[in-house]
Amino acid sequence: MKDKRILFVSSEVVPYLPETELSSTAFNAAKNAHSKGVQTRIFMPRFGVINERRHQLHEVIRLSGMNLVVNDMDMPLIIKVASIPKERMQVYFIDNEEYFKRKAVFTDEDDNLFPDNDERAIFFAKGVVETVKKLNWAPDIIHVHGWMASLLPLYIKEFYKEEPLFTESKIVTSLYESSFEGTLNEKLSEKVKFDFESEDKLATIKTPSYTNILKSAIENSDAIIHGSEEVSDELNSFIKEKEVAVLDYQSENLKESYLNFYAELIEAN
Template sequence: MAKKKILFISQEITPYLPESEMAHIGRYLPQGIQEKGKEIRTFMPRYGCINERRNQLHEVIRLSGMNLIINDTDHPLIIKVASIQSARMQVYFIDNEDYFQRKHVITDDKGTFFADNDERSIFFTRGVFETVKKLRWAPDLIYCQGWFTALVPLYLKKEYHEDPMFAHSKVVFSTYNDQFDGTLHKDFAQKVLSENITSKDVSIISEPTHTNVNKLAFDYSDGIIFNSQEVDPELKEYAAKSGKPITEYTTPEEYVNTYSAFFDKILENTPSKK
């Protein structure tokens, strides 16, 4: 029997970024799932603060070279890769000079939220899908974590659902207590539209707050994980009303086993679309 394939898409992964609740899970959950017999691929953004020499990142020429059009502008897609030797695990990085060369992650050195974080999120999400297509690696399940990955479920169910690589993929979205103040760019919803994604599909992010961006991810997910002890109560209520499978916060000692069982449960269910 062929191994199940799990695609991990993370906003943060240690050791490439300082350790946090999210970065820790981004690093150790894929390893744990791999050790349980699954095949994995892992992606994160190549933020400019990541030291390429120390972490031994190198460009994958055969995967790079595509342009993604966002808000009527071409942006070259560059793919890099590094290995975590102790885990026998590779990490793929989505890079672009316009979006990921700055020396900070989500905010500048004064703590100001980057005005183009909406486009950075779109580019990252689409970049992952296009790279996985080039790898010709069809995931059975996609696990994405952090608001920066919140478009993954939407793109899977609306933009890539007829692609053979993703036609049978399930998706689990994992939310954190990673709020940002204010909203993403007011035109975020407009920038996401395509031949397959309509204004109705993304009406919930007409006001793109952290809460609404997470709700959009819930709408198109097959399962939801709460990965922080303290999560927006409105999101808890929204998830409960959706009727979708939910896993609550689990301790660092238990999350690999708990999430592995949750993934198996999702994989056993029939594919769903909104």
């Protein structure tokens, strides 16, 4: 795996957000690959709760400045970057004042999902791809963690299917026990449809529940990793139906098992 390229895209990463199974696993997966000589890039949203001064985030002018169209609106893309102390790993932050400059991550003070979480997820997916294109950095593996990152497989397979940078990329999605109640904005599929010629893949997110958003990621991924010991029966049944490669939950030896799994996917090209 030395000198291969892995793009880690996660809605949460320590030390920038509190430690959870998801944020820790995303960080450790990247750290372990990096320690083995793999070229890594980590992308996450620049949520307003992240302390820019403490974590030494700074804007990258050459990557910022473009507008992304979300639901027929131009939304400015700002890219910030930081290095994880001691690891020499770069983390790229997708930022937009309208979507991310608030002192909460996914829910308001009453614990209700933000009504624009659907657009935040679209913006994040498109922002990651457009930034990687500017970096001209073709990943061998794209590893997705967390529901807010889970539209990325759909966008790469459909909206960016003609993009040569991702022709050889294998998409891996990790599934976690954490979820949200209810649904995102019911117009999510209509907003995504604005970007797509074909509606074939949009039926899955017609009702934008946590499970359906993950199902969309599964059907557009080349492989699945169980990031939690418990994953819903509905998602497990969907994985079997789609016949994608699966790595079961790793309570120990995460480093070698993940790296071996990545290597098998790359060799299968």
